[in-house]
Amino acid sequence: AQKVTQAQTEISVVEKEDVTLDCVYETRDTTYYLFWYKQPPSGELVFLIRRNSFDEQNEISGRYSWNFQKSTSSFNFTITASQVVDSAVYFCALSGTGANSKLTFGKGITLSVRP
């Protein structure tokens, strides 16, 4: 069975602070995919990143960066110099392949960035 744990439920920061959102996953698959999605108050799920299990390189995209560590089954997401527009619910998700390609989501982290 696949499982994604986002232990943080709500985080509140002041604008320009850095913030890290944690994600820990469990899977028996050797090939799997990890995702982060952002869901702003308007409701749509916005794709942020997809990482496959064979690619442990960290990734940076503007103010966003991701740290994937298979040894600890973690895929953490850092926002540098946060902005009010970053306020949203962030979901980490896991999919396998074949019949396991459905996405298993964590419970989500509500991030509030105050001006």
Next chain:
Amino acid sequence: DTEVTQTPKHLVMGMTNKKSLKCEQHMGHRAMYWYKQKAKKPPELMFVYSYEKLSINESVPSRFSPECPNSSLLNLHLHALQPEDSALYLCASSQDWLGYGYTFGSGTRLTVV
């Protein structure tokens, strides 16, 4: 076109009504999905279609009936819903079973009265 389009964006229906949600993508994706999301919860998978065939039904009540008329279109037919079925219904598609290009639509916010 890199979008999944869902219509309508909002829907209010009575418990005796029949309505349909529509999802369309023109990315050539061969897997399409319906998810249900209640407030403050993560999305939950309802159905998966792969190559226009239903491959996963997550024990969804029969008052929800999916249909995939062609590779670009996915419908969710609703009949005799309950107020607890009120939720955001999200459609997604991916290139294939490997989950490449997993893309969500913006959802239909359904209210059952």
